[in-house]
Amino acid sequence: MTLPNISEAEMHVMDVLWREHPLAAADIAQRLDAQDWSQRTVKTLLSRLVEKGAVGTKPQGRRFLYSPAVERGTVTGRATRHLADRLFGGRAAPLVAHLAEGKGLSDDDIAELEALIAELKS
Amino acid sequence: MTLPNISEAEMHVMDVLWREHPLAAADIAQRLDAQDWSQRTVKTLLSRLVEKGAVGTKPQGRRFLYSPAVERGTVTGRATRHLADRLFGGRAAPLVAHLAEGKGLSDDDIAELEALIAELKS
């Protein structure tokens, strides 16, 4: 109902599924090589995501194929708005300012932002 | 050095202290009226923040006066970069796009962003 909360570890699993699905648990674990988690851990995260309604399953033989049940944009949008509200009263500028300061935005980033602003003004 | 992690509830306490300090626990609780927490809860949060090194104390009589030990910008900057990295590979534009879509940015917000972009370009 209320968009499920997806933890940081769980988000890595979602990222795999958003890129490619449906996938079996083993395939997901394999694609999460960088995380250096055991298969067990990945399965636990998958179970929790299914429980939360963020991931759906289809039986295939004796195992499941997993797919996202929520869209990436929905999740990232909510997280972004939540952070902006919590830290800056919903204002975007200070948020961007932090990004700019920390590691510097690339020229591409700036150009993209500019285009976005132009669009917002119309 | 390891910037302490500050939870959402703790952040409300920090916000009070960033606005005004030093303050005694009772004053902080009073200023957190909106949260509808018991004094106990506020004290627990304060203890945890002191433990984490995010808040400092000065004894005053038999009680403490609390003050922030980390700057707001440091904390918000870290949280912002963390979110941007986690969700968008550090890119600012999709983040702003979400804010724009969700509730619409005010004209002021947009103007502010524009000014910021102009500055970044120079």
Added chain:
DNA sequence: TCTCATTGATTACATATGTAGTCGTTAAGA
């Protein structure tokens, strides 16, 4: 057909977090 590796289900356990309660001490008022 028999064995075993793999799968989902269940259980485990430490730390973080939200939200308090209890206790011993002490300053301040009666």
Added chain:
DNA sequence: TCTTAACGACTACATATGTAATCAATGAGA
């Protein structure tokens, strides 16, 4: 001086999260 209210310290307990291990069933290979 005696009492009490308030303070910090310590304790409590449920849920979320990170990170697995165990268990029972079963399909695939010997």
